Amino acid sequence: MAYTVGQVAKVAGVTVRTLHHYDEIGLLSPSGRTSAGYRRYDDADLQRLQLVLYYRELGFPLEEITAIIDDPAADPAAHLRRQHELLTVRLKRLQEMVTAIEFAMEASKMNIQLTPEERFEVFGDVDPEQHEAEAERRWGDTDAYRESNRRASRYGKDDWLRIKAENEDWGRRIVALMASGAPADSPEVMDLAEEHRQLISRWFYECSYEMQTGLADMYLADERFTAYYENIAAGLAAYLHEAIHANAISRA
Amino acid sequence: MAYTVGQVAKVAGVTVRTLHHYDEIGLLSPSGRTSAGYRRYDDADLQRLQLVLYYRELGFPLEEITAIIDDPAADPAAHLRRQHELLTVRLKRLQEMVTAIEFAMEASKMNIQLTPEERFEVFGDVDPEQHEAEAERRWGDTDAYRESNRRASRYGKDDWLRIKAENEDWGRRIVALMASGAPADSPEVMDLAEEHRQLISRWFYECSYEMQTGLADMYLADERFTAYYENIAAGLAAYLHEAIHANAISRA
DNA sequence: CTCCTGCCTGCCGTTACGTGAGAGTCAACT
DNA sequence: AGTTGACTCTCACGTAACGGCAGGCAGGAG
Numbered sequence A, B: 001m002a003y004t005v006g007q008v009a010k011v012a013g014v015t016v017r018t019l020h021h022y023d024e025i026g027l028l029s030p031s032g033r034t035s036a037g038y039r040r041y042d043d044a045d046l047q048r049l050q051l052v053l054y055y056r057e058l059g060f061p062l063e064e065i066t067a068i069i070d071d072p073a074a075d076p077a078a079h080l081r082r083q084h085e086l087l088t089v090r091l092k093r094l095q096e097m098v099t100a101i102e103f104a105m106e107a108s109k110m111n112i113q114l115t116p117e118e119r120f121e122v123f124g125d126v127d128p129e130q131h132e133a134e135a136e137r138r139w140g141d142t143d144a145y146r147e148s149n150r151r152a153s154r155y156g157k158d159d160w161l162r163i164k165a166e167n168e169d170w171g172r173r174i175v176a177l178m179a180s181g182a183p184a185d186s187p188e189v190m191d192l193a194e195e196h197r198q199l200i201s202r203w204f205y206e207c208s209y210e211m212q213t214g215l216a217d218m219y220l221a222d223e224r225f226t227a228y229y230e231n232i233a234a235g236l237a238a239y240l241h242e243a244i245h246a247n248a249i250s251r252a
Numbered sequence C: 001c002t003c004c005t006g007c008c009t010g011c012c013g014t015t016a017c018g019t020g021a022g023a024g025t026c027a028a029c030t
Numbered sequence D: 001a002g003t004t005g006a007c008t009c010t011c012a013c014g015t016a017a018c019g020g021c022a023g024g025c026a027g028g029a030g
Helices: A005-012 A017-025 A043-057 A062-070 A076-107 A116-120 A133-138 A143-151 A157-179 A189-201 A209-223 A223-232 A236-251 B005-012 B016-024 B043-057 B063-071 B076-109 B134-136 B141-151 B156-179 B186-204 B209-221 B223-232 B236-251
Strands: none
Touching: A005 A017, A005 A043, A043 A062, A076 A209, A076 B076, A157 A189, A157 A236, A189 A209, A189 A236, A209 A223, A209 A236, A223 A236, B005 B016, B005 B043, B043 B063, B156 B186, B156 B236, B186 B209, B186 B236, B209 B223, B209 B236, B223 B236
8 A cells, every 4th residue: 555645644644844844854764656756655665654753752862763674683672672662751750840849839828938948949950069159159039039029929919819728727726726626637627638639729729639748748847837837836836737638648 | 149151051950052042042041141142151040050950851842931921910820730730640640650551561572462552552642543453453463563672672692591490499498388278378499489479589680679569460450461370370379469468568 | 281070062773654746646526 | 737735855044951071250269
């Protein structure tokens, strides 16, 4: 069977230009042309294209793909291993960034000031030599920084009042429950943990159970977040932490 | 305080060329120049650069960063939320790819033939209309495909003999244990599960406990892998599955 | 005065294509 | 047969975010 560029493009989910490009660089030249100069692809070409797209999706540069496919002595398994490593690294990096961004969102929600160090935390590869005490102070909290942070919360006034009200209402109820001696894994407290999650989801960002337990851990691990809750009521940070975990487990 | 390009580049971990570029496109122009035309950056410039690098690391294009930073009405929280979504999507995609590549590695290790559909599995966004039954058959297993698959395992002959020997030895021992009635979570069997993991790590790819339990699940979920083990001994797939999980838990 | 290092501006190169421009081709419909 | 509309061809420049080099000043040390 023979196919035109357009047909190949459609079935493979790429553009015609992409096929032209692959022809130009010799990565995938059609096996023939019509008398009018139209490219004709056959099944073997499609096979090769499939391979090309496979490696491309895995993040190999086209030049390398050419080498991999054309060199019969090349070791595909070794490439897979290498690519696996690369992917794993990228995955880890992305995970860190997601965590960092969640941290930033939560902090801005609570109006907690991030240190410049933390704002740089998202960069995994901070050269320690470049970040000596002297250099760090340069990134300190100037007016410009504080202002940009103040802007970080930009709901309408009414929104903020509602958020505050809902939040305080929630706070009163959980403090009351804690004072009454209700265990953190009792249904009522777990309901409030669930409400905590939904409050975040509604006003700030979609918060899964996994993310919420991450936040709960952070409430204990980071003293500034601990202080925020301890300030409301002594022991609340740990209490909420336990309730969130219990709730997440029971809903799983 | 004023800094030269070189100093800024050093402390911020970027190249001088990058700063030139940011100046060119108006993303970050130094607040002044010396009489000789040298760029002079002050603390406010550094603040801005920090912000730029922050957003850059989060994957924003430079043009968008310019807009975000320069527009005082822009909502940083909204940007963070949006970026969080983007990151989450990319993360999920990467995770799928890692899984797919592990699947491919495991398959090539066992000399199991992947269907062309599975090889395309790594592409998350297959348009169903593009992949009708007719189109799918086009990607069928031709000679070229099978040959490329045969090449997928390229150890030296001696290596393969050793791998095979080790593998068969391991197989004999676990079959013997199973036949003796040893429970899958007994120490000896778990030791063999551990050996299974180290065998993979030594010959194929670094295999964590998490990955190994993933493989174990696959041994039950995918009938071709199940068949591979059931072929060795009836019940071995489930037995190994349990042993791997037990071992992973006990080592955690 | 010379040397070395740092800085300047231009400008071409890179990756994997996107996006036309201008012209020829194919199949169908009138 | 003519025309239309969809498809194809080959240039060839544009994109993002810089890398890297050339050729030429600037500034401080010896």
